[in-house]
Amino acid sequence: MTDPGTTTAFEAAGAPETGEAPVTHHTYDVVVIGAGGAGLRAAIEARLRGKRVAIISKSLFGKAHTVMAEGGIAASMGNANPRDNWEVHFRDTMRGGKFLNNWRMAELHAKEAPQRVWELETYGALFDRTPEGKISQRNFGGHQFPRLAHVGDRTGLELIRTLQQKIVSLQQEDFARTGDYESDLAVYHEYTVTELLKDGDRIAGAFGYRRPTGELVCFHSAAVVLATGGVGKSFKVTSNSWEYTGDGHALAMRAGAKLLNMEFVQFHPTGMVWPPSVKGILVTESVRGDGGVLKNSEGERFMFNYIPEVFREQYATSEDEGDRWYTDADNNRRPPELLPRDEVARAINNEVKEGRGSPAGGVYLDVSSRMPAAEITRRLPSMYHQFKELADVDITAGPMEVGPTCHYVMGGVEVDPDTAASAVPGLFAAGEVAGGMHGSNRLGGNSLSDLLVFGCRAGAGAAAYLDGLDEVPSVSEQSITTAREDVERPIHNSGGENAYTVHQELQQTMNDLVGIIRKADEMELALKKLHELKDRIPRVAVDGRRAYNPGWHLALDLRNMLMVSECIAKAALERQESRGGHTRDDYPTMDENWRQELLVCSLRDDEVHLEHQGQPAMRHDLFDLFELDELKKYYTGDELGGHRSDAPPRQSRGTEDAGDEAERSSTTVETGGDPGGELTGGGA
Amino acid sequence: MGYQAQFKVWRGDAEGGDFVDYAVDVEEGEVVLDIMHRIQATQAGDMAVRWNCKAGKCGSCSAEVNGRPRLMCMTRMSTFEEDEEISVAPIRTFPVIRDLVTDVDFNYQKAREVPAFAPPEGLAPGEYRMSQVDVERSQEFRKCIECYLCQNVCHVVRDHEENKQEFSGPRYLMRIAELDMHPLDVRNRKEDAQEEHGLGYCNITKCCTEVCPEHIKITDNALIPMKERVVDRKYDPLVWLGKKIFKRQELEQRGATGARSLDAPGPDNGSALDADHIAHIEQRGGAQA
Ligand SMILES: Cc1cc2nc3c(=O)[nH]c(=O)nc-3n(C[C@H](O)[C@H](O)[C@H](O)COP(=O)(O)OP(=O)(O)OC[C@H]3O[C@@H](n4cnc5c(N)ncnc54)[C@H](O)[C@@H]3O)c2cc1C
Ligand code: SF4
Ligand code: SF4
Ligand code: FES
Numbered sequence: 024m025t026d027p028g029t030t031t032a033f034e035a036a037g038a039p040e041t042g043e044a045p046v047t048h049h050t051y052d053v054v055v056i057g058a059g060g061a062g063l064r065a066a067i068e069a070r071l072r073g074k075r076v077a078i079i080s081k082s083l084f085g086k087a088h089t090v091m092a093e094g095g096i097a098a099s100m101g102n103a104n105p106r107d108n109w110e111v112h113f114r115d116t117m118r119g120g121k122f123l124n125n126w127r128m129a130e131l132h133a134k135e136a137p138q139r140v141w142e143l144e145t146y147g148a149l150f151d152r153t154p155e156g157k158i159s160q161r162n163f164g165g166h167q168f169p170r171l172a173h174v175g176d177r178t179g180l181e182l183i184r185t186l187q188q189k190i191v192s193l194q195q196e197d198f199a200r201t202g203d204y205e206s207d208l209a210v211y212h213e214y215t216v217t218e219l220l221k222d223g224d225r226i227a228g229a230f231g232y233r234r235p236t237g238e239l240v241c242f243h244s245a246a247v248v249l250a251t252g253g254v255g256k257s258f259k260v261t262s263n264s265w266e267y268t269g270d271g272h273a274l275a276m277r278a279g280a281k282l283l284n285m286e287f288v289q290f291h292p293t294g295m296v297w298p299p300s301v302k303g304i305l306v307t308e309s310v311r312g313d314g315g316v317l318k319n320s321e322g323e324r325f326m327f328n329y330i331p332e333v334f335r336e337q338y339a340t341s342e343d344e345g346d347r348w349y350t351d352a353d354n355n356r357r358p359p360e361l362l363p364r365d366e367v368a369r370a371i372n373n374e375v376k377e378g379r380g381s382p383a384g385g386v387y388l389d390v391s392s393r394m395p396a397a398e399i400t401r402r403l404p405s406m407y408h409q410f411k412e413l414a415d416v417d418i419t420a421g422p423m424e425v426g427p428t429c430h431y432v433m434g435g436v437e438v439d440p441d442t443a444a445s446a447v448p449g450l451f452a453a454g455e456v457a458g459g460m461h462g463s464n465r466l467g468g469n470s471l472s473d474l475l476v477f478g479c480r481a482g483a484g485a486a487a488y489l490d491g492l493d494e495v496p497s498v499s500e501q502s503i504t505t506a507r508e509d510v511e512r513p514i515h516n517s518g519g520e521n522a523y524t525v526h527q528e529l530q531q532t533m534n535d536l537v538g539i540i541r542k543a544d545e546m547e548l549a550l551k552k553l554h555e556l557k558d559r560i561p562r563v564a565v566d567g568r569r570a571y572n573p574g575w576h577l578a579l580d581l582r583n584m585l586m587v588s589e590c591i592a593k594a595a596l597e598r599q600e601s602r603g604g605h606t607r608d609d610y611p612t613m614d615e616n617w618r619q620e621l622l623v624c625s626l627r628d629d630e631v632h633l634e635h636q637g638q639p640a641m642r643h644d645l646f647d648l649f650e651l652d653e654l655k656k657y658y659t660g661d662e663l664g665g666h667r668s669d670a671p672p673r674q675s676r677g678t679e680d681a682g683d684e685a686e687r688s689s690t691t692v693e694t695g696g697d698p699g700g701e702l703t704g705g706g707a
Numbered sequence: 708m709g710y711q712a713q714f715k716v717w718r719g720d721a722e723g724g725d726f727v728d729y730a731v732d733v734e735e736g737e738v739v740l741d742i743m744h745r746i747q748a749t750q751a752g753d754m755a756v757r758w759n760c761k762a763g764k765c766g767s768c769s770a771e772v773n774g775r776p777r778l779m780c781m782t783r784m785s786t787f788e789e790d791e792e793i794s795v796a797p798i799r800t801f802p803v804i805r806d807l808v809t810d811v812d813f814n815y816q817k818a819r820e821v822p823a824f825a826p827p828e829g830l831a832p833g834e835y836r837m838s839q840v841d842v843e844r845s846q847e848f849r850k851c852i853e854c855y856l857c858q859n860v861c862h863v864v865r866d867h868e869e870n871k872q873e874f875s876g877p878r879y880l881m882r883i884a885e886l887d888m889h890p891l892d893v894r895n896r897k898e899d900a901q902e903e904h905g906l907g908y909c910n911i912t913k914c915c916t917e918v919c920p921e922h923i924k925i926t927d928n929a930l931i932p933m934k935e936r937v938v939d940r941k942y943d944p945l946v947w948l949g950k951k952i953f954k955r956q957e958l959e960q961r962g963a964t965g966a967r968s969l970d971a972p973g974p975d976n977g978s979a980l981d982a983d984h985i986a987h988i989e990q991r992g993g994a995q996a
Pocket of ligand 3: 766850851852853854855856857858878915918919920921922923925
């Protein structure tokens with residue numbers, strides 16, 4: 024692709040081009056790092072708001088991780104059940120996250136998801152339809168009504184292609200105006216960003232390299248949107264691809280932003296377990312949403328034994344009732360196979376541990392006995408294809424073998440919900456790399472909607488930030504030199520560690536010691552091992568060629584994976600309770616006192632520093648959307664005052680209202696900028 | 708279960724290269740991509756391979772395995788004899804960058820030349836109504852994972868570099884068919900295909916359909932129907948003239964799609980509050996602390 028952003032301004036300003044490998048410079052208003060759903064939506068929004076935008080991605084344009092999403096995108100359009108609306112979606116999201124979610128994010132998400140989905144149709148998306156011709160919506164775990172807009176089981180592909188094609192259409196508009204497709208919106212694919220550059224405390228650009236050639240690049244830009252996705256490649260068994268090395272998480276930390284909720288890692292209950300080489304590859308939740316059931320080696324639908332107290336009222340207690348729910352959801356309760364993912368993953372783990380697993384160490388997931396073969400291949404075409412091609416299993420004729428796989432990180436960059444701004448001026452984050460929205464556990468389908476809602480807000484936030492900026496920050500020579508040294512270190516090292524070996528050890532450590540069920544002594548051991556790896560990583564050496572050298576690329580990703588792993592292990596060791604995607608063998612129950620505690624990581628002198636931070640109390644109109652009886656399961660007695668059930672409402676709320684205002688503004692302050700980084704532990 | 712297989716992998720770059728022999732362990736259930744990863748981890752850390760999902764969903768890992776264009780992640784080792792020598796080479800139609808990685812920018816350029824979806828005027832987001840049978844035709848084409856294997860095998864460009872200018876290849880002719888069959892697209896696509904994208908070069912050999920890992924019937928369902936309809940319209944000079952004028956108007960019209968998303972709330976989904984607007988953010992930093 025052409026390089027419309029190549030500038031001479033920097034060179035003209037007198038920056039010397041020292042050293043062997045020259046650095047190519049580009050200048051943009053907004054640089055979006057990541058070409059998944061969040062990044063593309065952010066880029067579209069910033070471009071629509073008149074900014075010149077560059078999109079950077081490690082893989083080819085259109086191949087980002089979002090392409091792998093299968094089941095669907097959650098939005099309360101009410102097409103399948105008219106009783107659905109944003110309030111119901113909000114409640115489901117908060118329940119799924121065990122009330123640890125940032126409620127403002129959950130609110131914005133529930134309210135804006137339908138607009139973001141409808142908008143995709145105007146870009147050309149073709150979702151599956153209801154008989155009335157509206158967007159069809161399917162059932163998913165934790166969602167009270169059928170809520171997931173979908174295209175068979177390739178929803179992510181539709182999402183990415185649609186956004187990609189929208190970008191092309193904007194480029195065509197630019198071409199008609201300027202004669203250059205990339206004049207205002209350029210895609211730099213197969214580029215990796217290794218460092219964010221700052222001017223004082225503000226963002227000034229990003230440094231990286233071009234994968235095919237190894238050429239070094241520097242983007243000058245006052246606003247950077249991180250949309251880099253997740254961290255799963257730190258674990259051995261994962262549904263995530265090589266891209267998920269936690270780059271955005273680490274870039275944000277090194278730039279001075281904070282990560283929250285890093286202990287919460289989602290293990291999806293159903294990954295493939297056989298053959299060994301595909302272990303971890305995802306089996307979509309739609310299999311269960313569309314009627315698939317889980318059985319142990321004794322043929323028992325074991326999930327009926329695992330309905331936790333907090334969900335008793337919402338789930339069927341007999342197979343008959345569960346089965347009736349698929350056709351009559353208003354008069355029956357849903358089957359427990361559709362409990363939130365953390366519950367199902369733990370149940371499977373336990374069945375296997377107690378000796379009722381399948382030969383390959385999973386359990387059975389069966390659709391073949393639940394619907395005709397033709398229906399299976401129509402509703403779940405890519406699952407049919409995947410099992411046929413990779414495992415030689417015909418899912419229309421027999422069950423699949425499945426087990427938990429590392430899938431999604433709830434933790435991420437702390438952002439202001441409305442603008443996606445991080446604590447570092449000019450740095451924004453959206454999508455999986457941002458934290459807070461999903462609390463301790465994400466519901467299926469809530470990620471794709473999250474990408475669009477907050478991707479859009481991040482693009483708008485970045486544009487607004489630029490409009491309010493009176494002085495353009497500049498990149499210093501020194502910061503470029505440092506960034507270049509870091510990138511070239513593995514090439515200059517000789518006879519050191521092998522990147523692949525170090526990576527395998529890291530993955531094994533996280534998988535075995537900070538996995539789905541955690542214990543204090545194991546996590547302490549993990550931290551010790553991570554410390555050893557930290558010494559070894561700077562000694563990793565690679566063959567000196569720069570062009571498309573995967574060994575070099577991995578060597579550079581390692582330090583990000585390590586930093587993120589350390590955050591996960593530290594936070595997981597600190598949180599002495601079990602909640603959502605964090606299960607402690609030594610603290611097996613949920614503790615309401617921990618609900619108001621957030622664990623926040625930042626970097627101090629190159630060390631991961633962990634601290635407690637209070638969770639702002641929920642705004643009362645949102646609080647009132649729940650029944651008091653339900654809140655009692657999650658909240659301490661003191662926190663429940665002021666609920667609508669406390670009469671008379673107006674009188675007792677006078678002080679509450681004032682409190683709300685204070686909370687709202689304090690949230691903004693926390694994320695807006697706290698140079699000292701010393702935030703008070705509110706829940707102590 | 709494991710055994711040792713003999714591989715020949717093409718190593719080199721734009722300047723040239725050759726097949727290199729590797730003896731590699733193979734475990735049960737593995738695919739060719741697993742073997743490439745094992746070679747990287749144990750014998751050649753710098754061997755370039757493009758991949759992402761390892762599940763046939765992203766279309767990154769295209770290569771020619773024993774001369775046949777395939778996705779490496781979906782090519783099971785059990786389809787070969789244990790003593791068979793297996794060759795892996797980059798796809799041939801596109802320039803090599805390094806080893807198994809090729810420069811596929813040709814495809815991105817062609818993608819950019821297909822005029823975007825043209826929505827009907829006056830239809831607000833949320834008001835789109837289409838029936839399942841009508842969307843299914845285009846949905847088949849939207850299954851495309853852009854592995855470019857069809858582009859790679861089509862003889863029109865595989866052996867004729869000079870045709871790359873005129874001919875967009877099966878993937879992008881199919882994209883035009885997809886928009887043509889979109890129930891709500893208002894643009895006339897047939898002449899686009901014929902005149903701007905070289906539909907006429909295709910002589911329906913179906914090689915593209917044969918290699919498609921998504922089993923899309925590219926030739927039968929996309930290319931042939933378009934050829935038939937182009938013939939129907941081509942003899943009407945008025946239609947042809949009308950289309951040229953239409954095209955210019957459309958380019959101008961498309962400038963109107965720049966609506967700001969957060970300012971246009973769309974249909975009501977029961978939100979009690981007004982749509983939330985982005986408040987003007989002051990310059991962040993010290994000011995707020
Ligand atoms: C198999 C699978 C199925 C799923 N199914 C669903 C589903 O049905 N519904 C749902 O809601 N969610 C689903 N999810 C989760 C969801 O797909 C992801 O959370 C989401 O796609 C993440 O999107 P993103 O935009 O944040 O990042 P991604 O789509 O992962 O994109 C990250 C981008 O950042 C780029 N990048 C990363 N680091 C750098 C760097 N250093 N320099 C430059 N670029 C960089 C990458 O190249 C990539 O372009 C699924 C996930 C998986 C793995
Ligand atoms: S059918 Fe047409 S497009 Fe497909 S390979 Fe043959 S000539 Fe090329
Ligand atoms: S049509 Fe098929 S072969 Fe061609 S790029 Fe798409 S998926 Fe690949
Ligand atoms: S790696 Fe995605 S298709 Fe092979």
